[in-house]
Amino acid sequence: MKNYEIGHSNGGRTEFHNQLGLTGAEVSINTLPAGASVPFIHSHKENEEIYIIMDGSGIVIVDGEKIALTKGDVLRVSPNGKRQIFASESESITYACIQVQANSLKQFTENDAIIE
Secondary structure: OOOOOOOOOOOOEEEOHHHHOOOOOEEEEEEEOOOOEOOOOEOOOOEEEEEEEEEEEEEEEEOOEEEEEEOOOEEEEOOOOOEEEEEOOOOOEEEEEEEEEOOOOOOOHHHHOOOO
């Protein structure tokens, strides 16, 4: 059995939990066309979300506050933050969303890595 899996994003929204057999995180890559939005406001019971803006621009509204997003930005939203993402009117936005249980990280890379 190999120690890795490879997935592929095919536009729109691609969730990787099944493609990669993820057991500790929910990961998706999402593209919203210009002027579009995630069609709902949401929060989570236990999971924080990290958004990594890969291309384009837009805004996210978290608890009523508008936050501008551009390529290279990274945003963390706590589980109870009510959020909704919008692409700008003039261009699409592509982002990775990583969802993990809040307060579950036990070790960072420097403590968890095994150097051979």
